[in-house]
Amino acid sequence: MTETENKHDEIEALLAENRLFAPPTEFAASARVNSPEIYAEAAADLEGFWAKEAAQLDWFEPWHTVLDWQAPYAKWFDGGKINVSYNCLDRHVAAGRGDRVAFYWEGEPGDTRIITYKDLLEDVSRCANALKELGIQRGDVVAIYMPMIPELAVAMLACARIGAPHTVVFGGFSSASLSDRINDAHAKAVITADGGFRRGAPSGLKVNVDEALQTTPTIEKVLVVKRTGQDVDWVEGRDVWWHDLVPSQPADCPPEHMESEDMLYLLYTSGTTAKPKGILHTTGGYLTGVASTHRLVFDIKDDDVYWAAADIGWVTGHSYIVYGPLANGSTSVLYEGTPDYPAWDRWWDIVEKYKVTILYCAPTAIRAHMKQGPQFAQTHDLSSLRLLGSVGEPINPEAWIWYQKYIGQERCPVVDTWWQTETGMIMISPLPGLTVTKPGSATTPFPGIDADIFDHNGDPVETGGGYLVIKKPWPAMLRGIYGDPERYERTYWARFPGNYFPGDGARRDVDGYYWLMGRVDDVMNVSGHRLSTTEIESALVSHPAVAEAAVVGIPDDLTGEAIFSFVILKADVDGNGDLGAELRQHVGKVIGPIARPKSVMFTPDLPKTRSGKIMRRLLRDIAQNRPLGDTTTLADTSVVEAIRSSSAAASDDE
Numbered sequence: 001m002t003e004t005e006n007k008h009d010e011i012e013a014l015l016a017e018n019r020l021f022a023p024p025t026e027f028a029a030s031a032r033v034n035s036p037e038i039y040a041e042a043a044a045d046l047e048g049f050w051a052k053e054a055a056q057l058d059w060f061e062p063w064h065t066v067l068d069w070q071a072p073y074a075k076w077f078d079g080g081k082i083n084v085s086y087n088c089l090d091r092h093v094a095a096g097r098g099d100r101v102a103f104y105w106e107g108e109p110g111d112t113r114i115i116t117y118k119d120l121l122e123d124v125s126r127c128a129n130a131l132k133e134l135g136i137q138r139g140d141v142v143a144i145y146m147p148m149i150p151e152l153a154v155a156m157l158a159c160a161r162i163g164a165p166h167t168v169v170f171g172g173f174s175s176a177s178l179s180d181r182i183n184d185a186h187a188k189a190v191i192t193a194d195g196g197f198r199r200g201a202p203s204g205l206k207v208n209v210d211e212a213l214q215t216t217p218t219i220e221k222v223l224v225v226k227r228t229g230q231d232v233d234w235v236e237g238r239d240v241w242w243h244d245l246v247p248s249q250p251a252d253c254p255p256e257h258m259e260s261e262d263m264l265y266l267l268y269t270s271g272t273t274a275k276p277k278g279i280l281h282t283t284g285g286y287l288t289g290v291a292s293t294h295r296l297v298f299d300i301k302d303d304d305v306y307w308a309a310a311d312i313g314w315v316t317g318h319s320y321i322v323y324g325p326l327a328n329g330s331t332s333v334l335y336e337g338t339p340d341y342p343a344w345d346r347w348w349d350i351v352e353k354y355k356v357t358i359l360y361c362a363p364t365a366i367r368a369h370m371k372q373g374p375q376f377a378q379t380h381d382l383s384s385l386r387l388l389g390s391v392g393e394p395i396n397p398e399a400w401i402w403y404q405k406y407i408g409q410e411r412c413p414v415v416d417t418w419w420q421t422e423t424g425m426i427m428i429s430p431l432p433g434l435t436v437t438k439p440g441s442a443t444t445p446f447p448g449i450d451a452d453i454f455d456h457n458g459d460p461v462e463t464g465g466g467y468l469v470i471k472k473p474w475p476a477m478l479r480g481i482y483g484d485p486e487r488y489e490r491t492y493w494a495r496f497p498g499n500y501f502p503g504d505g506a507r508r509d510v511d512g513y514y515w516l517m518g519r520v521d522d523v524m525n526v527s528g529h530r531l532s533t534t535e536i537e538s539a540l541v542s543h544p545a546v547a548e549a550a551v552v553g554i555p556d557d558l559t560g561e562a563i564f565s566f567v568i569l570k571a572d573v574d575g576n577g578d579l580g581a582e583l584r585q586h587v588g589k590v591i592g593p594i595a596r597p598k599s600v601m602f603t604p605d606l607p608k609t610r611s612g613k614i615m616r617r618l619l620r621d622i623a624q625n626r627p628l629g630d631t632t633t634l635a636d637t638s639v640v641e642a643i644r645s646s647s648a649a650a651s652d653d654e
């Protein structure tokens, strides 16, 4: 059976991508992993593999059981006692590495700070003591709602130090989203700032906190960093300035000895619909998973300057800006603002200035840069870069190639990393010194991760498309949805009992490589063929005029569903004439007539969540001229109007 002849219930795999990129010889020669035994070793003794990784951390007391698995509930390193902030800070300082830079921080207006491990340990200890003074004790939940300033990392680590789980709420969320999360988590305090800088202007945060707190009975204290200097309202007895309380605290605060399975944090994931889920992560296993994947996937060395250009408010920031890199004693860049301020070369300016060696970002950002053209990167010296990473969505092969060519200058391996808020750590990814990469494929599961692709009956699909599953527990896995075990079991474990179902479609090629195909909820059914959004979007993006594309299925009398596509053109392309028809034909040629969109609409923008994921649900509403459903997770509400007013450009010549 060929890949395209699957049973109709699976997702059909149509896109063939044949370009191969072997690790550059020099890179491979000095890489942390350059021989494949690690996969076999981990598969032969999964618990032994993770125990070895966990042993690289400092434990106050050893665990008695590596894994206790009562599906779907795992305990990792039970009996072990550990503190995350101790592992991220104290042990490096104790080893004589206190003068190493932990963060090169750059504010959007251009202000900078250099923070060493010793500085960070002292700041975290002071903040931890301040939290105690505010009445926060081990087990109390603290909400954090801040811009990308060093105090955000300090606040998280201070919570971890005293055993107070944090829940970081992304600074772009509204007051209503903040109060929902505070109430669900029963948070006792909020740490915030007066505001943050975004595209050159101060934008208020404290004002949203004040509004949120009208409906949050559990909050007792608000700790406020002065960042922008804008006017704020003040509630005496509740609100406390950071600069009045924190700097005067003792710079020493003994870390709590936490149980391995104590809660480290909650992170709410809204997805594109429904009530946000409080994803619960615990301590020892989580830190083991993120430290190990950070070290091996990014091939971290002592002289690296690592930059995850994401927001700490997302899981990428938790695992790969704060906990993973600090556990490994890395030097990182932390940037407050947007990539286009004051101009589209801001990122490349930062890479040049700090001699960044590893860059990790999202395909949505790569496509935005691609839309602007390579000239912004070309005016900067990017020769320090040696490795590139991608996360958050399927990366279209053409975006991958653009990234590899213009940013990596054909010198840097690209690691496309698949994972989720729920998985806590990278699950499917190349190891850059070992894996031959294929543009658009996240390649193979990380050592110790037992992934598979199932058909609708739960039988493995050797080659072809189906449902991605994880068959064995892993240390950084979520331990539940806070306060809702029934939803946890139903959402992730009911579809294929005993197996974790992340909700994504994927296909496996003849080499065993995984190609992520988007959320299974977005799969379209055209004339009985189940087609993934990702492949058709990638085919559109492979046309030289296209910067970004999104497709949805809309009801069709003839074919059941028909493909409706939204296309953002590159900055210098004019969408007049026959371009719509040309694009439809292009898709037909690249992946076959079945995948040819029925309609193409040119649009200046796409509706996205605040983490950059396309909201196809809203696009379905727009394509069918329906009133819009829930738009609360939409990053920019004006986008929808902009798309609707561009509907004249729709082409439909069949």
Ligand code: PRX
Binding pocket: 269, 315, 316, 390, 391, 392, 393, 394, 395, 416, 417, 418, 419, 420, 421, 422, 442, 502, 503, 504, 516, 517, 518, 519, 611
């Ligand atoms: O659909 C997958 C997509 O993003 C989802 C997880 O989103 P979130 O919890 O916000 O975490 C994002 C950062 C880890 C996944 O279910 N996704 C993430 N990375 C990739 C991806 N899809 C394809 N390829 C990826 N590399």
